[in-house]
Amino acid sequence: MSRPNALTWMVFSLSTAAILAGAGGCKKSGSSDGSDDPNKPHEITPKEYFTESVYQRIATQSACGGCHAGGASPCSGGSCQFIDKDADSTYNRIARTVGYISAPQKSPLLIYEHKDRTDARTKVTGDQANVLGIWLGMEANARNLPGAVQKARNLQDAYEQFAACMNNDVFVGTGMQNLAFMETDFDGPCSGCHSKGQAGLWLASDPTLTFESMKKFPYIQKFVVGRVDSAGNFKDLIPAGRIVDKSNEPCPVGSDGCHPQYGVSDQMKNSIEQFVNLTLQNLAAQTCQNGIVTNTDDDAGTLPDGGTP
Numbered sequence: 001m002s003r004p005n006a007l008t009w010m011v012f013s014l015s016t017a018a019i020l021a022g023a024g025g026c027k028k029s030g031s032s033d034g035s036d037d038p039n040k041p042h043e044i045t046p047k048e049y050f051t052e053s054v055y056q057r058i059a060t061q062s063a064c065g066g067c068h069a070g071g072a073s074p075c076s077g078g079s080c081q082f083i084d085k086d087a088d089s090t091y092n093r094i095a096r097t098v099g100y101i102s103a104p105q106k107s108p109l110l111i112y113e114h115k116d117r118t119d120a121r122t123k124v125t126g127d128q129a130n131v132l133g134i135w136l137g138m139e140a141n142a143r144n145l146p147g148a149v150q151k152a153r154n155l156q157d158a159y160e161q162f163a164a165c166m167n168n169d170v171f172v173g174t175g176m177q178n179l180a181f182m183e184t185d186f187d188g189p190c191s192g193c194h195s196k197g198q199a200g201l202w203l204a205s206d207p208t209l210t211f212e213s214m215k216k217f218p219y220i221q222k223f224v225v226g227r228v229d230s231a232g233n234f235k236d237l238i239p240a241g242r243i244v245d246k247s248n249e250p251c252p253v254g255s256d257g258c259h260p261q262y263g264v265s266d267q268m269k270n271s272i273e274q275f276v277n278l279t280l281q282n283l284a285a286q287t288c289q290n291g292i293v294t295n296t297d298d299d300a301g302t303l304p305d306g307g308t309p
């Protein structure tokens with residue numbers, strides 16, 4: 001019996017929190033019964049991800065399923081009726097349709113432009129784009145399709161990939177350009193002391209300089225750190241949490257060399273969390289250039305015939 005897979009990292013976007021078990025959930029434990037073989041972590045398969053996260057977002061009447069589920073479908077042919085009664089048969093249909101399962105930047109499911117776009121449901125929403133992108137990215141990796149992201153072999157590779165995936169629109173859009181101006185309780189903003197990378201943190205008053213500098217090692221470690229499996233091999237990147245954690249470090253009584261006190265607002269915590277998670281998500285789905293995909297809030301209002309979203 002394999003143990004239930006722990007969620008290894010969470011990916012968020014502004015519109016959705018999709019969950020990926022990126023690289024297995026085997027906890028290092030003291031148990032010696034050999035049941036949790038560290039070399040065989042349970043990874044969520046692309047199909048499982050499709051079943052759990054993609055199907056319900058595309059299959060309903062108020063989504064692609066409104067037209068692509070056969071029956072009253074306005075178009076015919078196998079490639080047009082790709083939604084079926086459940087996740088399993090839908091997955092099989094899609095898998096049988098040439099070209100549908102390919103890297104996110106190539107799959108018609110994400111990039112097809114409808115001739116008639118008067119019906120809002122023909123437009124892939126931000127939420128759908130997120131899960132489709134992640135799922136197809138996983139498929140591309142698993143099947144070694146052209147355009148798949150190479151899995152990082154070591155921490156250095158992983159940092160390079162993360163840095164290359166850091167997107168300034170995401171940085172600004174999540175509010176990270178405000179980080180350098182966060183105030184300490186009595187000693188002014190972070191940029192006052194960290195403007196040139198002091199203590200491994202680069203927070204300059206010029207947001208572009210901050211963004212470009214934080215891409216580099218060692219600064220990038222304040223965003224993400226690597227995990228290793230129990231054999232000591234690099235496994236994956238996870239959020240570092242360092243900037244928030246530092247604010248919670250107690251100053252020993254009587255000590256006079258402590259870091260200036262600061263509290264991180266919920267808003268700033270969200271900014272950091274979203275920026276890091278979105279970058280990890282974009283890296284997994286190979287959508288680093290997309291910036292932030294937002295849901296159009298008025299999707300619901302533009303459905304014809306009183307369809308309920």
Ligand code: HEC
Pocket residue numbers: 058063064065066067068074075077079080108109110112113114115116119121122123124125128
């Ligand atoms: C209002 C009806 C409608 C909805 C909703 C709709 N489509 Fe379509 N779709 C069509 C029609 C009609 C065609 C055929 C040609 C065209 O109009 O572009 C089509 C064609 C396609 C094709 C190409 C099929 C082929 O045989 O080449 C893809 C891929 C596709 N749609 C994906 C989607 C996805 C993904 C969604 C949900 C985000 C969606 N469609 C929602 C009506 C719809």
Ligand code: HEC
Pocket residue numbers: 182183184187188189190191192193194198199200201242243246258259260262
């Ligand atoms: C008055 C100068 C000063 C200000 C202002 C300041 N820092 Fe620091 N910071 C330091 C010094 C000195 C260190 C190294 C010693 C230490 O870790 O306490 C440091 C270390 C850190 C580290 C630890 C690096 C690591 O991972 O070990 C973090 C994180 C950090 N600062 C975050 C911040 C943030 C966030 C702000 C703004 C809210 C801030 N600092 C404001 C002086 C400052």
